[in-house]
Amino acid sequence: MKQIEMYEYGKLREQSGAIPDISDTQILVEVYVNAVNSGDRMIVSGAMKTAAPLRLPHVPGLELAGIVRRTGRLVTSLREGDRVVGLSPAGGGYADYAVLEESCAAAVPAGLALTGAVSLAAAGLSARQALFVFGGLRPGQRVLIEGAAGAVGHLAVQLAKQSGAYVIAVARPAQHEFLRGLGADRIIRYDEETPDGSFEPADLALGMIREAASSPPQPADGPNAALSSAQPGPELQPQAYRLLKDGGTFVSLISPSIANVPSPRGIRALFARVLPNQSDWTALLSDASEGRLRLHTEAVFPFTADGIQEAYRNSEHGKRGQFLIVRKNEE
Numbered sequence: 001m002k003q004i005e006m007y008e009y010g011k012l013r014e015q016s017g018a019i020p021d022i023s024d025t026q027i028l029v030e031v032y033v034n035a036v037n038s039g040d041r042m043i044v045s046g047a048m049k050t051a052a053p054l055r056l057p058h059v060p061g062l063e064l065a066g067i068v069r070r071t072g073r074l075v076t077s078l079r080e081g082d083r084v085v086g087l088s089p090a091g092g093g094y095a096d097y098a099v100l101e102e103s104c105a106a107a108v109p110a111g112l113a114l115t116g117a118v119s120l121a122a123a124g125l126s127a128r129q130a131l132f133v134f135g136g137l138r139p140g141q142r143v144l145i146e147g148a149a150g151a152v153g154h155l156a157v158q159l160a161k162q163s164g165a166y167v168i169a170v171a172r173p174a175q176h177e178f179l180r181g182l183g184a185d186r187i188i189r190y191d192e193e194t195p196d197g198s199f200e201p202a203d204l205a206l207g208m209i210r211e212a213a214s215s216p217p218q219p220a221d222g223p224n225a226a227l228s229s230a231q232p233g234p235e236l237q238p239q240a241y242r243l244l245k246d247g248g249t250f251v252s253l254i255s256p257s258i259a260n261v262p263s264p265r266g267i268r269a270l271f272a273r274v275l276p277n278q279s280d281w282t283a284l285l286s287d288a289s290e291g292r293l294r295l296h297t298e299a300v301f302p303f304t305a306d307g308i309q310e311a312y313r314n315s316e317h318g319k320r321g322q323f324l325i326v327r328k329n330e331e
């Protein structure tokens with residue numbers, strides 16, 4: 001089978017490899033599509049090499065969708081031929097066939113394309129868990145979402161709105177029209193010291209901006225470690241903190257250590273350690289297949305070493321929705 005491996009940090013090449021074996025609790029998936037994940041991009045660039053060193057060569061690829069071709073003896077929720085979406089915390093998705101634990105995959109309903117469903121593998125899961133599991137968002141509350149046009153953000157805006165929250169989206173001006181179309185109630189720029197007009201502070205903020213980071217990434221534990229890295233404390237995240245009310249909640253998707261940094265004004269700060277969860281995926285997949293959640297694909301790249309590098313370069317800035325690496329179309 002074809003796989004794309006990283007042989008040096010920053011460098012990818014195409015190789016052929018054997019179709020992997022599975023254990024009793026695993027499934028073998030013929031991969032049709034990968035979502036371009038910022039965690040993969042950081043791993044390949046070497047940004048994580050001190051925090052989470054890898055043995056090279058390494059096949060990256062955290063997010064995928066495809067068809068189940070084999071199931072382990074103890075697998076009960078999935079069958080051969082099922083269309084699935086999944087998350088492979090240790091990578092391995094940039095291959096014709098990938099191995100997933102049963103708990104790291106969920107069946108995709110008929111009528112929802114794999115190229116849409118793959119956006120839910122990590123981005124949708126992160127949006128849902130950050131808002132509701134970590135953030136405890138309730139109807140009528142006000143939520144501020146940084147990086148609102150990105151892979152996680154554009155889904156978080158819609159999920160929050162759908163739950164009855166007032167949604168304040170933070171993004172560059174070029175993304176504002178897109179965000180209005182997704183239902184954001186208020187849209188502000190990153191550089192707005194104090195938003196124009198009346199502004200009522202938010203109950204919850206999702207922190208997704210990494211560029212302000214001045215310290216190298218730190219390791220995070222757990223199966224999703226590769227998706228996370230460090231972000232400095234609240235003193236370097238002035239906007240989201242300033243726009244949160246006293247005693248509000250700041251959920252960071254990028255700083256595992258944020259809870260250790262003292263927060264101002266009684267703000268509760270925590271890190272969202274997003275974990276594979278079949279019932280979260282099932283809810284997201286039915287939202288998408290029943291039209292309540294729009295999955296925006298911005299660009300598609302081929303399954304080649306150059307195609308993936310090109311996808312990474314293009315998705316570094318100005319990203320809107322999801323970028324995909326597609327190797328096979330559904331019939």
Ligand SMILES: NC(=O)c1ccc[n+]([C@@H]2O[C@H](COP(=O)([O-])OP(=O)(O)OC[C@H]3O[C@@H](n4cnc5c(N)ncnc54)[C@H](OP(=O)(O)O)[C@@H]3O)[C@@H](O)[C@H]2O)c1
Binds near residue numbers: 037228320
């Ligand atoms: N904790 C976890 O398990 C977990 C899971 C998923 C994702 N994450 C993290 O969450 C973050 C968001 O993920 P994603 O997949 O949605 O990333 P993404 O698709 O690249 O989107 C990030 C968005 O933020 C905007 N942005 C980034 N830096 C900015 C800055 N300094 N100023 C203004 N806008 C900025 C980008 O817009 P522009 O391009 O226009 O700047 C983009 O729309 C990433 O850092 C990712 O690593 C963590």
